[in-house]
C-alpha cells in the first residue's frame with residue numbers, strides 16, 4: 001500500500017479529500033446563504049438576527065478554510081471556483097429571503113444537508129484510518145446539531 005507523507009494510504013486519502021471537496025462546495029453555499037440573510041433580513045427582530053447571522057457566517061468562513069486546508073494536508077486540491085461549488089452543492093439556495101422564519105428555516109435545511117454529508121465522510125475517513133478528518137467531522141457535527149436544536153427552539157418546533 002502506497003503511503004502519503006502523513007502515513008495514510010494515498011488512494012484512501014484521495015477518496016476522503018474528494019468527499020471533503022463536496023463538503024467544501026456545500027459549505028460555501030451555506031456561507032453565502034448566511035451572507036444573504038444577514039444583508040436582507042427585515043422586521044422587528046432585525047438587530048438580533050443581523051448580528052446572529054454574522055456570527056454564523058464568520059464561523060462558517062473559518063470552517064471553509066479548515067476544510068480546504070485539510071484537503072491540502074491529504075494531498076488534494078480544494079475547489080476554489082464558483083463553477084465547482086455550483087456543480088457540487090446540494091444545500092438549498094436562499095434567494096431574496098427577508099422574513100425571519102424563512103431565514104431560520106434556510107439555516108436548518110442547510111445544516112441538515114451538511115450533517116448528512118459529514119456523517120458520510122466519517123465512513124470514508126474511518127476506512128482510511130484518518131483520525132484528523134474524523135475528529136474534524138465529529139466537532140462540526142456536534143456544533144451543528146446544537147445549532148439545529150437552537151434554531152428549532154426559535155421556531156418553536158419539535159427537533
Ligand SMILES: [Fe+2]
Nearest residue numbers: 038039050054
Ligand atoms: Fe455586515
